[in-house]
Amino acid sequence: MEALYTQGIWVAERLQQRSTGREDIWQVVTHIGDPKAAFLLVFPFTYFFSKRAGVAVLWVAAVSEWLNLVFKWMLFGERPFWWIGESRLFLQNQPRVQQFSSTCETGPGSPSGHAMVTAAVWWVVLSSLGSFLYARSRSVVLSSAPYLFYLVLLVSVGLSRIFILAHFPHQVVAGSITGFVLGVVLNRRVPEGRPLSFFFGISVGLLLAALALHAGLQQLGIDLSWSIALAKKWCSRAEWIRLDTVPFSSLTRDCGALLGLGLAQYWKPGGWSLPWAPRALSLAFSSMGLYHVHRLPLPVRPELLFYGLFFVKFVIVPQIVMILVPGLVHLFTNKRKKD
Template identity: 25%
Template sequence: METIMHVVSGAYNTTLSRELFINEWAQERLSFGKPLWHFFSVQLEPSNMFNIFIPLCGIFSQEILLHLFTAITLISTLNSFEKWICPETRPLWFLREQYANRRVLKKPKVALESNQLSCEVTGGLPCAHSMTFTVFVLILASFFFVRCWDRFVSWRSPFCRCLMYLLIIGMVVCMWLSRLYLATEFLHQCILGSYFGIRALSTFEGHVKYLFSRPRGNAVSTVCFLGGLAVSVYFVKLQLNMDPHWSVREGFKWCPEPTYLRHEVTPVFGLVRDLGNLMGLALASPLYKVEMKQSSFWRRCRLLGLLEFVNYGLRLSTMKQSGRFAFLAYEFIRNAAHTLVLIKYLPKFY
C-alpha cells in the first residue's frame, strides 16, 4: 500500500511540476492582455456574481434572476464544500514548497511572478472562478438564444448556433487564461472547474421542478444539515491530525505581502456566504410560488439599484474587528437577508 501511495504521489508531483511551465508560458506570452485578465479575475469573481452581475440580469427578467441565483448558489456551495473537505495546492504554493523542501532533488526550473491577486487562501481544485463563470455564461446564453430564437427567424440557422457556442467557449477560455496568467490555478483545476460546473448545471436543470417545489421547512432543514456537515468536517480533520486551515496557512506563508490577504476569500467565509445565500433561498421557498410580475425596465432598475446600494453599504460595515464569530454571523445574516429580499419581497414592488 505504501508503495502504491508513493508512486501516486510521485506521479502527482511530476504532473504539477510540468503544469507550472504552462503558468510560466502564460505570464511570458500573454502579458499584452493584462487588463483583460485582471478584469476576469477581479470583476467576475464569485462574490461579484451574487452582488452585481446576477442583480443586473434581474433588471431584464425576474425569471433569469431566480434561475441564475439558485443555480450559481448551489454550485458555489458545492465548490466551497469540496475546497473545505479536500483542498488542493496552488501553483505558487507548490513552487515555493518544492524549493523549500530539501528532500526534493529535481527543482522545477520555473519563474512565476506573484502579485496581489495571487494571494489566495482557499484550495485550488476546482477553480471557483471557472466553475461559477461557466454556469453563468451558459444560463445567460441559453435564455438569450431562446428569446432570439422565438423572435427572429434568422437566429434558427446552424451558423448562429455555432457562433453562440464559439462565443461561450471563448469567454470560458479567457477565464482560464486569466487564472493561469495570475498563477492562481493550474490548468487542470480550471478545466475540471468548468467540467464540474457543467455537470452540476445539467443535474440542476434535470431536477429544477423538484428543487423549486420544496416546502420551506424541508429547505431550511437541509441548509441546517449542510451547516452541521461543515462543522463536522472541522472536528473530523482535527481527529485525523489534519489542519482544517491548511490553505489559509499556505496563503500566509507564501504571500509576498500579508496585507494582500482578505477575510472574504477564506474557506470558512466562502461556506458562510454560500450557506447564507442558501438560507435566503430556503426562506423564500417554495420557489415556484415566487411572483413574476411584469414591470417597466426603469422601475426594476431603480428598485434593484436601491437594494444593491444598501447591500453594498452593509458589506462595507462588516464587523471585521469584533471577533471571528461576530464576523461570520453578520455575513451569514446579511447574505440570507439579501437573497430573501432579492428573490421574494422585491418583486412585490414591481
C-alpha cells in the first residue's frame, strides 16, 4: 500500500501543477460530487421531471452513502493530506501540493464517498434520461449522450478529489465502480408506494446497524476516531474542519432523508399532479427553500444536539420538495384558474 499511496501523491502533485489557475473549477466540480448535493440539488431537479426517478435518487443516495460509511469504517483508508506528514517518507523531497477548503474531510478515505454516491445517483438520472430519449427518438446516438456525460462526470469528480488531496486514485476508482453497481441494483428496487412503517424500519434499522457496528469495532479495540484526529493534526487551517464531514453526520443525513421520504409519501400518496409550468415554479421555490434549510446554522455543542438537528433537517427536505411547495403551487394555480 505504501507504494500505491506514494504514487498517488505524485499524481496529485502533477495534477495540481498542470491545473495552475483552475483551482476554483476543480472545487466547483468536487462540490457537485458532494453527497449532500444529491439530496439538495439532484433530488429536486429530478423529482419535478419524473416522480419515480426523484424518489429513486433520494433512495439510492441514502443507501449508497450509508454503505460508503460502513466500507470506510471497515477499510481504514488513509487520505493524502494527512498521509504525506504521517508517512514521513517525504522529509527530503516534499511534494509541491496545497490544501483547499474542501480538503480536510474527517472520515477514512476508502472508498471515495463523492465518487461512490455520484456514480450511484447519476446512474439513476442519466439512465432514465437515456431511456426517455430512446423511447421518443429511437436514436441510439442521441440516447447514448447521457451515458457519455455520465463517464465524463465520474472522471471529473474523481480527478477533483485527487486534485484537492482528499483521495488517492485507487480510492476514487473503487468508489466509482461500487457506486455504479449500487446504482444499477438499487434503481430496480425503488420503494414507491411503500407504507410509512417500511421507511421507519429502514431508517431506524440503518441507524442501529451502524451504531452496533461502531460499538462492536470499539469493543475490539479499534478507535474509529483515528481519522478525525489525523485530519485535525494535518489540516492547514482549523476552520476547514467541519462537523458535517464527520461520519455520524452522513449517517444522520441518510436516516433522516429516508424517514422524510416515507413521511412525504404518507401525507400525499402519489404526490401532486402538476402541469409543466407549475412544476418549473415548484422547482424554483423548492430550490430556494432547500438553500435556506441548508444554510441554517446548527449548534456544534453538544454534538448529540447537532446530530439530532441534522437528522431533522434532512427529514424536512422531502417534505419541502414533495409536499409543501408543490401543494402550495397547486393551491394557488387552481385558485387562479377558478377565478
